[in-house]
Amino acid sequence: MSEQNRTRITVALAGQPNVGKSTVFNMLTGLSQHVGNWPGKTIEQKTGEFSRNGLNIRLIDLPGTYSLTANSEEECVARDYILRQRPDAIIAIVNTAALERNLYLVAELLVLPIPVVIGLNMVDVAEQHGIHVEAHVLEAALGIPVVPLVASRNQGVGDLLDAVERLLDEPEAFTPNRPVIGEEHLPILEEIRSHLDGYLPSHYPDDWAALKLLEGDTEVTARVREALPEDEWTSTHDLLKQHEDAYLDIAGTRYEWIGRMVRAAVVRPKLGAVTLTERIDRVATHPVWGLALLLCIFAFVFWVTYTVATPIVEWLDVAVMQVVAEQVRLLLASAPVWLSGLVVDGLFAGAGTVLTFLPILVIFFAMLGMLEDVGYFARAAYVMDRFMHWMGLHGKSFMPLFLGFGCNVPAVMGARIMEDRRSQLSTILLTPLVPCTARMAVIIFLAPAFFGQAATFVSWGLIAFNLILLAILGILINRLVFRGEHTAFIMEIPLYHLPNARTIGLFVWQNTWAFIKKAGTLILIFSAVIWVLSALPGGDIEHSLLAGLGRRLEPVGRWMGLGDWRLMVSLLTSFVAKENTIATLGILFGVAEGSGSLAERVAAGLTPAGALAFLVVQMLFIPCVATVAAIRQETASWRWTAFSVSLSLVLSLLGGIGAFQIMRLIGY
Amino acid sequence: MKTLCDLPVGAHGIVRRLQGGRGFSARLAALGFTLGADVVIVKNYGRGPIIAAVRQTQVALGRGEARRIQVEASQGASGE
Numbered sequence: 001m002s003e004q005n006r007t008r009i010t011v012a013l014a015g016q017p018n019v020g021k022s023t024v025f026n027m028l029t030g031l032s033q034h035v036g037n038w039p040g041k042t043i044e045q046k047t048g049e050f051s052r053n054g055l056n057i058r059l060i061d062l063p064g065t066y067s068l069t070a071n072s073e074e075e076c077v078a079r080d081y082i083l084r085q086r087p088d089a090i091i092a093i094v095n096t097a098a099l100e101r102n103l104y105l106v107a108e109l110l111v112l113p114i115p116v117v118i119g120l121n122m123v124d125v126a127e128q129h130g131i132h133v134e135a136h137v138l139e140a141a142l143g144i145p146v147v148p149l150v151a152s153r154n155q156g157v158g159d160l161l162d163a164v165e166r167l168l169d170e171p172e173a174f175t176p177n178r179p180v181i182g183e184e185h186l187p188i189l190e191e192i193r194s195h196l197d198g199y200l201p202s203h204y205p206d207d208w209a210a211l212k213l214l215e216g217d218t219e220v221t222a223r224v225r226e227a228l229p230e231d232e233w234t235s236t237h238d239l240l241k242q243h244e245d246a247y248l249d250i251a252g253t254r255y256e257w258i259g260r261m262v263r264a265a266v267v268r269p270k271l272g273a274v275t276l277t278e279r280i281d282r283v284a285t286h287p288v289w290g291l292a293l294l295l296c297i298f299a300f301v302f303w304v305t306y307t308v309a310t311p312i313v314e315w316l317d318v319a320v321m322q323v324v325a326e327q328v329r330l331l332l333a334s335a336p337v338w339l340s341g342l343v344v345d346g347l348f349a350g351a352g353t354v355l356t357f358l359p360i361l362v363i364f365f366a367m368l369g370m371l372e373d374v375g376y377f378a379r380a381a382y383v384m385d386r387f388m389h390w391m392g393l394h395g396k397s398f399m400p401l402f403l404g405f406g407c408n409v410p411a412v413m414g415a416r417i418m419e420d421r422r423s424q425l426s427t428i429l430l431t432p433l434v435p436c437t438a439r440m441a442v443i444i445f446l447a448p449a450f451f452g453q454a455a456t457f458v459s460w461g462l463i464a465f466n467l468i469l470l471a472i473l474g475i476l477i478n479r480l481v482f483r484g485e486h487t488a489f490i491m492e493i494p495l496y497h498l499p500n501a502r503t504i505g506l507f508v509w510q511n512t513w514a515f516i517k518k519a520g521t522l523i524l525i526f527s528a529v530i531w532v533l534s535a536l537p538g539g540d541i542e543h544s545l546l547a548g549l550g551r552r553l554e555p556v557g558r559w560m561g562l563g564d565w566r567l568m569v570s571l572l573t574s575f576v577a578k579e580n581t582i583a584t585l586g587i588l589f590g591v592a593e594g595s596g597s598l599a600e601r602v603a604a605g606l607t608p609a610g611a612l613a614f615l616v617v618q619m620l621f622i623p624c625v626a627t628v629a630a631i632r633q634e635t636a637s638w639r640w641t642a643f644s645v646s647l648s649l650v651l652s653l654l655g656g657i658g659a660f661q662i663m664r665l666i667g668y
Numbered sequence: 669m670k671t672l673c674d675l676p677v678g679a680h681g682i683v684r685r686l687q688g689g690r691g692f693s694a695r696l697a698a699l700g701f702t703l704g705a706d707v708v709i710v711k712n713y714g715r716g717p718i719i720a721a722v723r724q725t726q727v728a729l730g731r732g733e734a735r736r737i738q739v740e741a742s743q744g745a746s747g748e
Contacts, residue, residue, distance in 0.1 A: 067698035071691055098725040101700050131724075216690050247690065251697035252704060255723070268724075287713050382728045386716040394730060395717065488692055489730030490699065493719055 008056040011164055012082060014109060015093035016102050017064040018494045020121045022046075023151040023503055024093055025061045028161070038063075038077045043416070052161055060087065066101075068108040069212065069247075070219035072419055082112055083203045089164045093119045093151075096126035096133050097495050099266060100258050107179045107254045110144075111208055115174045117163045118142070119156075121149045125497040129277070130269030137265035143177040152500035179257040181211070181250055188243055189214060195236045199227045213240060215247040277496045281379065290383040297376070298402070301367045305360060312359040321352040338535065346531030347524060349583055354519050357407075357579070360437045361512050364406040369507030372399075375494040385489055391474025392482060394489035397427040401470075403511065404434030408623060409518050410511040412630040423487045425640065426477055428631055432623040432648050433470040435463055438578035442618055445582050449599030450611040458612070462619050469620070469651065518626040519577065526576040526625050534587070541587060546572075560617065560656035561610030561664075567602075571617055577624050609663035613656040620652035670741060672720060672734040675709045681739030682706060688736045699727055701737060 015021040025033070029048025038045045046061040062081060063074035070076050082090065092109055094102035099120075109116050120135055139146040145163040149156035167174055181189060193210040200209055204223070212220040213236070221240075225233055269275070283289045325348045332340035371377055377399050385395030396418060404411030408431050415427040435443075443462060447455040533546040541547060549572065550565035557568045570584040582598075589601045603611060622645050623631070632641040675681050683705045686693040700723035701707065710726055711719040718734045719726050729737075 066695070069694055069698070071695050071698070098723075100723045101725045104698055104700070215694070218691075244690075247694055248686065248697055248703055251694070252702040255700065255702050255705070281711075285711050285719065287716060378728070382717060382719065385728070385730065389730070395728070486732065488695070488733050489717060489728065490695060490733055491728045492699075493726035493728050 006055065006168065008058070009088040009164075009168065010058045010060065010085070011161075012060045012062050012087040012090045012114075013093065014062045014078065014082075014090050014105065015064055016066050016095070016105050018098075018492055019064070019093045019095040019102060020151045020503075021061070021064055021093045022506070023500075024091075024119060024121065024149070024157060024160070025059065026502070026506055027151055027154050027157045029059055038081075041073060041077060043074055043077055053165070055165065057161065060085075065105065067104060069215055070217045076219055079112075082109075082114060083205075083208075086203075087114060088168055090114050090116045091119055091160055091164065092116055093121050093149075096120050096123050096148075097129055097131055099131075099133060099262055100255070103258045103261065104251075104254060106142075107257060110176050110178050111211065113205060115167050115171065116144050116176065117160060117167060118144060118146045119149050119151075119160050120146055121151050122497070123148050124150045124153075125495060128497065129275055129495055132267040133262075134265045134267075138262065141177065141261045141265060143175050152503060177261070179254055181214075182253045185214065185243070185246055185249060188239065188246070192236055192239060195228070195232045195239075196224065199229070199232065200224065201227065211250070214243060215250055216240070216244070275495075277375075280496055284376070284379040285382055287383070287386075290379065294380050294383055297371070297380075301364070301371075302405075304367060305364045309360040309363050313356050316356050316359065317352070321348070321355065324348075325352070341535060342528060342531055345587075346528040349527055349531075351520075351524060351527075354516065354523055354577075357437060357441075357519075358512065358516075361406050361515055362508055364437070365403075365410075365508040365511045366504060368403065368406070369504035369511075370499045372507060373499045373503045375496045378491060378493045381491060382493065391426070391430070391471060392478025392487070393423055393426055393430075393474065394487055396489070396491055397423060397430075400427055401431060401434055404431045404436060406437060406511070407515045407519075408432060408434065408436050408627040409630045410514045412627060412634050413514055414511075415634065418487075420487055422482050425635060426474065426482065428634055429477055429640075429644055429647070430470050430474055432627060432644065433466050433473065433620070433651075435466050435619055436578065438624070439619055441579050442574075442581045443615060446599050446602065446611075446615065449597065449603040450606065450615070451608070458615070462615055465616070465655075466619050469655075473647075473651075514630075515626070518629055519624075522625045522629060523577045527580075530573050530576055530580075530584075556653070559660070560613040560653075561607055561660040562614055562617075562656070564605055567606075567614060571614075571621055574618065574621055575625055577626070578618075581618055608668040609660045612663055612668075613660035616659040617652045617656035620648060620655045622648040622652070669738045672707065672709070672729070672737040672739055673712070673718065673731060675712065675739065675741065677709050677712055679709050680706055680742045681709075682742050683737060684740050685738040686736060687738065692733075692736070696733075696737065700725065701727075706742065707737075707739060 013021060013025055025046060025048065029050055032050055033046055033048035035044060035046050037043065043063055048059045050057055060081065062078040065075045065078050068075055068079045090109055092106050094106065106116065106118060120133060126133065135146045135148045145167060147156055147159045147163050151157055189210050192213055193206055196206050196209055200206060209220055209224060213224060228236065283293055325344050328348065329340060329344050332343060381395035381398050384398040388394050388397055400411050400414035400417065403414050411431045411434065412428050415424045418424040418427055443459050447459050451458045534541045534544045536545050546569055547565060550569035553568040554563055554565050557563055562568060566588040569588065570581045573584040574581040585602055586598055589598060628641060628645060631644050632638065635641060669684060672681065683701050683703055686696055686701065705722055708721045709718065710721050717728050717730050719728050
């Protein structure tokens with residue numbers, strides 16, 4: 001047994017992107033996980049705690065990174081955690097099909113003073129592509145435990161922990177074959193090291209710091225400069241200047257080392273064999289056919305989403321929400337009128353909104369999750385790259401923007417996948433122009449009454465208008481705000497593989513949860529606030545504070561043919577949640593106004609020009625409160641948030657005025 | 669010397685030089701584009717991004733990025 005009786009250990013989970021690391025994490029921790037942010041960063045931190053054989057294990061999911069050099073914030077976070085918190089062990093997940101490249105991260109981990117266990121994941125996918133890896137041969141070569149896994153089917157995941165426990169019980173058995181740097185750089189490394197001796201903060205191992213200096217790591221260089229006395233720094237700096245290009249040799253020798261490690265362990269398919277991935281990619285990444293396929297796939301996604309979700313949404317609304325609301329109203333019959341109003345018309349309306357959108361989101365995200373899991377999204381990003389370049393973005397921002405069609409909240413959060421802040425910011429700023437399901441619901445509800453036969457045409461036109469504006473705005477933001485800085489497009493194209501229900505389920509859960517958490521709380525609160533504004537001071541909406549606000553906006557509305565204060569109020573309340581427009585119209589047009597459906601009653605007071613302007617403004621109006629909150633969280637800046645909101649406000653007003661005036665000019 | 673952009677689909681190249689800042693080169697090197705590495709062109713339509721295979725992984729590269737990888741055309745898998 002171990003020297004002290006261990007009851008609690010901390011294990012860090014490391015790995016490159018696309019290795020199924022989060023699947024392993026979820027298999028191990030189940031639902032007992034905590035999702036937060038790394039201190040002071042917008043990078044997600046997942047931790048989980050569980051018990052196993054009487055041992056309490058805390059598992060920390062490190063950000064997925066290709067290396068541990070300070071090329072990105074994720075990489076700094078990952079290695080800072082390892083160096084400062086010193087977990088008891090690291091589990092490094094590698095993708096069997098891309099073993100050599102994946103071992104690059106392992107090569108960096110092995111020079112740190114923490115024992116490492118390798119999880120050889122996606123063995124099944126590799127086999128499908130004719131790649132076979134002998135785990136025990138690799139284990140013998142590396143001198144560290146190698147556990148074969150199929151995490152998506154929960155095979156071998158427990159063995160990982162067994163290996164960790166064995167390693168901790170017998171620390172002296174951990175004798176890894178550590179990578180060494182090339183002969184020609186060894187004396188230099190030794191010299192750098194001698195300058196550092198005794199000056200560095202205790203959590204920086206001298207060897208590691210010297211290696212990172214030689215690799216030109218910006219963060220370590222800055223830290224060492226602070227720590228070293230002037231003369232030591234000067235001589236170190238001179239030395240580093242003479243060997244500026246050493247980092248390429250170091251990377252090269254790491255790969256040479258990897259080559260030696262895997263040589264005996266890997267069996268590859270014969271050259272010339274055409275794999276399934278290649279066959280699919282002849283179409284999927286073709287500049288013309290690939291684009292056609294992309295459009296077909298996404299049309300299919302929307303078609304399935306709305307075909308399946310619409311009846312469920314209607315059922316939820318009629319059979320669940322209305323019934324429950326009635327019950328609550330009866331229950332509160334003896335309570336003061338304001339209380340029943342607040343609960344039923346304020347809180348319930350808000351909660352109902354959230355609930356009825358869930359089926360649409362769940363189905364939409366399930367479809368996207370499947371496309372992501374089989375590996376298609378990387379191809380979509382590749383095909384779209386050319387177009388995204390016009391906006392100073394690249395293919396990778398296509399994924400978060402497309403999520404926006406479901407809900408803007410996960411789209412804004414999804415912009416995290418961009419490597420640099422500039423691309424992340426542009427993606428976030430453009431997201432509100434992607435029409436989400438809630439805005440589409442308003443269009444679908446109102447357009448038929450407004451435009452009759454032409455409704456479908458107008459709806460598509462509105463979506464196209466939003467996307468054209470998105471492109472124009474993207475180009476302008478790139479030119480004016482970011483001055484045409486260029487962002488590198490470097491993206492791994494994973495092998496295709498069969499979708500996994502658990503992985504997709506997790507994708508759906510994470511994205512839907514982002515919506516519920518933000519929307520659920522904020523929409524509820526703001527629904528209550530709006531109800532109060534519509535009830536005060538007299539309990540009569542026609543003379544309420546809200547109506548007063550709407551009347552004050554009438555002059556602005558008149559430029560867009562929206563002289564009716566009720567229309568302005570319904571637009572304002574869409575700040576709470578886009579589909580609130582309908583709810584507000586329902587309340588305001590509910591009482592008098594004769595017969596016909598709600599949409600018809602609203603349409604009766606509008607010219608076609610005004611109706612179009614109304615829909616244009618609705619599509620472009622300031623993002624809903626949940627999206628604004630997400631923007632604030634992800635940009636960590638009130639200025640960018642304010643910029644985004646003002647941008648939408650200006651665009652929507654200009655759009656509305658433009659639509660109305662042009663329609664009038666051409667005689668509507 | 670040629671760049672990765674100049675090679676047709678199926679051609680092999682040996683990486684000889686990476687241009688551009690150290691951060692950029694270090695990222696490429698970590699992905700496997702080290703000096704001496706054998707790269708095969710998987711997709712190159714003459715415009716738009718390319719896809720290159722290096723160390724058994726396919727990597728999409730913007731054209732601007734691919735142009736900064738200088739290669740020497742070669743006959744095929746060397747040293748495997």
